[in-house]
Amino acid sequence: MSDTGSLLGARKVALSALRAIRTRHSFANLLLPGLLSQAQLSARDAAFCTDMVYQTLRWQGFLDALIDALTAKKPAKASTSGAASVVDSTKQARKLASLLDADVRDILRLGLTQLLLLDVAAYAVVTTSVELARHTPHAHRATGLINATLRRASERSRKEWEAILTSRIPRSQHDARLSVRYSHPKWIIRKLRESFAATNPQMSEEEREKQLEEILRADNLPAPLTLCARPGLVAPADLANQITDRAPEAHVEKGLWSPYALRVSGIDPGTLAAVKNAKAGVEDEGSQLVALTLSAAQSQASSDNLWLDLCAAPGGKTALLGALAQLKGATIRANEKNPTRAKLVAHNVAALKDETIDAITVLDGREYAQAKQGQFSRVLVDVPCSGLGALRRRPEARWSKKSEEIDELIGLQKQLLNAAIDATLPGGVILYSTCSPVVEETRAVVDACVNSRDDVQRLDAAQVLSTVVEENSLKLAHGDVQLFNIDTDMMFMSLLRKVVPQSPTE
């Protein structure tokens, strides 16, 4: 694919990206563009570097299992001097641990990614990886280890290594096998399984396990690039023409469900006029369906002209909801706690008329709703969540997230949903959504709120969604919606209505 010299630059950038993500908890999608432009790589090298980083991060669990297997020493043979062999193996383990410091592991991960996932020729991978290792603190020892490990790894394909690694794990440890095969932490596999079972109780366990593997597999693929042609601002056909005018080789097709979605490839969407002036935006179809469902729900509020997006940034849903509000002559307010992120909302809604988006506030949604009780006919509360339904977009996220973080989020999610209900007019509708399928963050939050107050009822979100999707191939049941379709983020949505108080009969 590449010769060794010309692409060392791409590999150096990839290595420093991995180091920054590991040590400074940077996000790959935010970090890489800056590093790439600083390094002034060609478009081809930049694409190669991005592929290396994303694939290495996604496959880190598998790659580490392979590195551990390839660098493990056989236990020392039993000898007459048992004590000495223990000392030897402890020394060996220490030596190995020092060799395998974090930088060396990153170089090995990158090398294995090139060999097993990107089909780069072994000689190029070994030579450039050894070259990278020359700049590490233990270069003289690290280069030998890297050379030997990568040469051994190159003797088999990823599938063959996968079979070898999983065959060493007892069949009884099913999740440990899945964890290596699909490179996901075990706790995430368990959370996805729980949610899939709660969403598909009618399915056999065997079928559910099969589907779970499809979901895990899809997490390791790049997310499709989807645009939303915001209604009333640009028609999907006009947006498609803009794309093919700008990049005749680009591929454009209609979305699968949202009437405003276009799936595209072969173009940088940031170069399109419609995206620059916010008539269209990059938005996953699952997210589009959230805004469409809230707009299609029946509000029974005394008026339907003031809508709210309580946790709005970066504002993809605000923009679609705002465009739909504008078509109905309604006004939308957006609120976001984080001031930097609130600026992204302002950009996203720039094509709406001033009277449609009358305010973007920067407040804690819980306090905002306190001050604005019972004012809005439609409220979207798209809460901060673990994001386990969008792992494709944040390749490092599966390793940096901890299950304890979910426990911390649940309290905030309940408070924000309660605040959203408080802010709603009697008869108005509330849509609670997450890009996480985790039961504790989704159904359980809504259950707790609905059970703790008598002024709200659950509606059939699936039924409302079925009225807006292009063709009902989403296999929707009834009630809350949990998307598990591998073509969208795994959005959850629950639709509620604020009850109209009964007037006293006497």
Ligand SMILES: C[S@@+](CC[C@H](N)C(=O)[O-])C[C@H]1O[C@@H](n2cnc3c(N)ncnc32)[C@H](O)[C@@H]1O
């Ligand atoms: C899932 S994101 C929203 C995504 C957005 N709806 C979109 O589609 O572009 C959740 C947002 O809630 C914000 N947030 C976190 N805590 C908040 C709070 N207490 N009040 C309001 N917003 C909050 C986060 O900063 C984040 O921008």
